[in-house]
Amino acid sequence: MARPFREILEAKSFVVTAEAAPVKGSSVSKTIEHITLLKDKVDGLNVTDNQSSVMRYPSLGICLLIKEHGGEPVLQVTCRDRNRLAIQADLLFAYSRGINNVLCLTGDSVDVGDHKEAKQVFDLDSVQLIHLVHTLNSGKDMAGNELDGGVDFCIGTTATPSADPLEPQLIKVEKKLKAGVSFIQTQAVYEFDELKRFTEFVRNIDEKVKILAGIVPVISAKMAAYMNDNVPGIFIPQHLIDELAQAPKGTGIAKGIEIAARMIRQVKEEGVCDGVHIMFIGREERVPEILEAAGLL
């Protein structure tokens, strides 16, 4: 059985998490392969929740599979698809099956996904969601009723260090920190200075929260341009797009891995934050290469 994420956060000086994206369908064999490949190489394995508003097998389901296979899951909960009743109910279920790490997110708009005519819920936002989990942790539901069987979640959230403008985003981050989170997994960071500025801001408010820098490998200049325009919260700088453009044909993935590993090494060596969160969606099987190139294995 895997070591509880909450303990690892306290004990380890450099924490590594990765992401496994569910498939669009009931077939879990591929996901189980990824789980098996990654579970012992990372400290926690996130499972996305209808990521980019594309309907997929639920995060909760994959988290159960991770538990079954001896990994340490991080359940991602967004506010887009479920109201406060459904979220609380899901959390009770998750906890009862041994899933006790939750990442609280607002969620992408349905406009970026494949069910563009769906009704967006957003009964809550991410800050309210963090408060909600604390309430459940204290033995009550949001309506003030006592719980018959409590929960004890390790709470995390996201942040976007490269937001522009940055100040409104930081005000929200401050609200999240005041609500109380144990870890932050940031959106993809490509500029070291942006990361530093962000971690300094966070440390001034909360010295104990663990910050894991988001690492999203980019494998071509075209992909970078696409992501800049279409993926919320991602801002890939021009100099990286140029570096990718110059990579010889067929070496895109290797280049992407190289850049990602370089970033991770720099983060680790300079001790600027507490770890990294690697998101290589669609290419989960190549995550070990990144870990290796970054000297983490």
Add this chain to the structure above:
Amino acid sequence: MNGRIIAFCCEHSAYPAADLAGRLRLHYPESLRVIRVPCAGRVDVIHILKALEKGASAVLVLGCEDGACHHITGNIRAKERVKQCNVLLKEIGVDGRRAVMFSLSPNAPHKFVRVANDIAKTMKESREAR
């Protein structure tokens, strides 16, 4: 359709041009009816639609050249309204060419005649095609 062409003619440009064409005995279609307006901008979408409802095969809106409008922006408004008409006509499956705007100067009787003859020809061809 009764084959008529309704031409809304601005009194500062198209009307004098049409008048001059007449005095010079230049030929333009008998089916063309001139309606004198103080400015092309006086013509609105509903006037064009109603003219077509009454059976006109085409409606011309003729105003001053760019920058020469006696009322400053009347010709610009007219152009936009004719464009809007093209959209409204397309929505109901009607040939958008049946509403057109042209600019000309008061001393351009030949242009007036050319425009009139061209539209008559286009409408005749499209009638025969059907």
Add this chain to the structure above:
Amino acid sequence: MEEIKQAMALYKKILVAGCGTCVTVCWAGGEKEVGILASQLRLARSAAGNDIVTLEATVERQCENEMVAELKDKVAEVEAVLSLACGSGVQTMATMFEDKPIFPAVNTTFIGMPEKEGLWVEMCGACGDCYLDRTGGICPMVRCSKGLLNGPCGGTRKGGKCEIDPDKDCAWVLIYRRLERQGRLDLMREYYAPKNFRAVKRPGKIQAAKA
């Protein structure tokens, strides 16, 4: 236009009814638009060899029983009514003239105002639980595409534009700038608890108190 033509397909004599208030100011359903739509329908039907007779009428407010009652005689003459009013007007007509099919000719979209001539933007979502006092006068429910009370989300585009549309501003960036300008950023730093989405139980109903 296709939907309207389809809806009117069975009818030979209709009333095209406009409203002199909201739909007039946003150029969707006033007297002028009634004239144009009626003309389009007549042209289309005549071209199809299936003429339609259209009566035209515009009342001051189609959401007022007394004003709608003025149309009684015209409604009696026709087989159906095509109303260019907002949903409230269409339904007032439908309630007043229960035996006559009343059709909407426009889609009612939002409560807004003209940012500049010809450009209307949404301002209010009629949520019944106003937060404008706390956000410097910018509604987080409808001007933020996710309706967040503790925004912004992490999807704001460069330059403070909304995740869903680069031509739309992120409401929370607007709120930030407004409050900063007024020296009231403390309002944005406050935690806002989950909204009461049942402040207005639909269908809404308000009874004035008797004097």
